[in-house]
Amino acid sequence: MATFFKNLIKNKVMLFMVLPGAIWFFFFSYLPLAGTVVAFKEYRFNRDGFWASITSSKWVGWDNFKFLFSTNDAYTITRNTLLYNIAFIFLGLILSVAMAILLSELVNKKMAKIYQTGMFLPYFLSWVIVGYFAFSFLSMDRGLFNQILGWFGVEPISWYSEPKYWPFILIFVSMWKSVGYNSVVYLASIMGIDKSLYEAAMIDGASKWQRIRHITIPMLSPIITIMTLLAVGRIFYADFGLFYQVPRDSGTLYSVTNVIDTYVYRGLKTTGEIGMSAAAGLYQSVVGFVLVMVSNFIVRKIDKDSALF
Template sequence: MARGFLKNIFTDKIMLLMVLPGTLWFLFFSYLPMFGTVIAFKEYRFSRDGFWASIVNSKWVGLDNFKFLFTTNDAYVITRNTLLYNAAFIVLGLILSVVMAIVLSEIVNKKLAKLYQTGMFLPYFLSWVVVGYFAFSFLSSERGMLNQVLDYFGAESVQWYSEKKYWPFILIFVYLWKAVGYNSVVYLAAIMGIDKSLYEAAMIDGASKFQQIRNITLPLLNPIITIMTLLAIGKIFYADFGLFYQVPRNSGTLYGVTNVIDTYVYQGLKTTGEIGMTTAAGLYQSVVGFVLVITSNYIVRRYNRDSALF
């Protein structure tokens, strides 16, 4: 058995070398840090003896670190914001990404399609700090472009960074502007892999372009749509820290609609310096995400085994 195992390694050495960087990345940044989750149950105090010695010498506090999230008056607000924003991102992001991928696939001029694709792909690589300053150039109360437009038409200027009612729409718009182009690439690649003879047969039968999309493209995209949605559900308790911290510029008057679990934990860490509390929050998010993925995948398997993750 050992000889056969070594023979397989030698035979597949090129493939194994290709996956080695990714394997090492997961090992050092995903699996080894799991040992640090014990901090969630301790009153962590760093000592000069090193990280592991600090963990061993720190006092056990049980579930006290988790009380920070569940006993605070803001627990409902931050949980509500995190879930509702992520639900909007998943639903709207899915719809717009699929629509954009279909539109790009239907452009006859492929050079022009590549230009459009690059233009939509570019925002994904911008830092949230840069995006935050872009947003500020539009929303600044003194020199913001939107207020200048409102003044030009005789309307009253808006104090954007003080008005809560606008920010759910602003944050959703900014997220979609940044993420849709990147996500559409996945669906575009799936569309490019569809057998063209299916469309040719549909055209011979007199199917319109809309009918081809409804009866061929969307059904064949269903497995990848399901997988991407399942992966997104696993992160529904995680919020994009840069989006909710940099774009609203950490304005205290907007906390009711911009404060999420990640930003709340960060602010708590700055105030109290309790590392155990932040570890507890991360562990809570990971466990809930794991349960949601398992549950969602089980439901999908009941209806369509081929579309499930595992």
């Protein structure tokens, strides 16, 4: 115990630096964990407050979890959530790494910063704004795409009534919004690579592609693994704004745009069952935790230095 307090005093400056973040995590990440009991109750709010409402609400056990799996939509929302996230993980990884490498190879660094800023900006746009951007291109009457099709004598397409196009549209919009932001992590890693490695490779006659293939990509492999593991942990989560705002909540597109998050939201609006929503969130968190642990265990067996922990 004496050693603990001695180390505490010795590192007090560093501890004060992390104190604001620790307080934030305590109040917004750890303290709310006690509220997960709502997932096992038929929650009914009363005027005595949140915790009093939990105490007085009826215990229903696993009944709230049946909400996700007892309907005909269970397969559809699970399939859509998994397949979209798998596409986002792999395409996002490839495009982000490629973008970071291209930016690092630009000779004119001022132009590289301009390009980087231009790719970075979409990340800060809300999905509501992005949804209106998409509508300006896909609108049946005034959409840019339909106007271009009209110039070539092609009949306009009712984009918001044709499910077959939307997997490609959603993946494209997601990549457009996120790739620039995600590439910053890989670009920072590339900037930290020892330049003498590239100089030695140039002296040996290695081409630009050979330097990228044998130096840049192997040196990026640890951060690529870590970012992939973190993404796998959220594979049962879907970006609500992307799947709700961009398709404009069109009922004809539910077969390809309905995911766990939008399904729970619509269910909450219809039934008002907070316990069901809490059950869905708990389910997503537990599955994500298990996936991260299993994936990290596999990576650790293959390459200990590339594991997350």
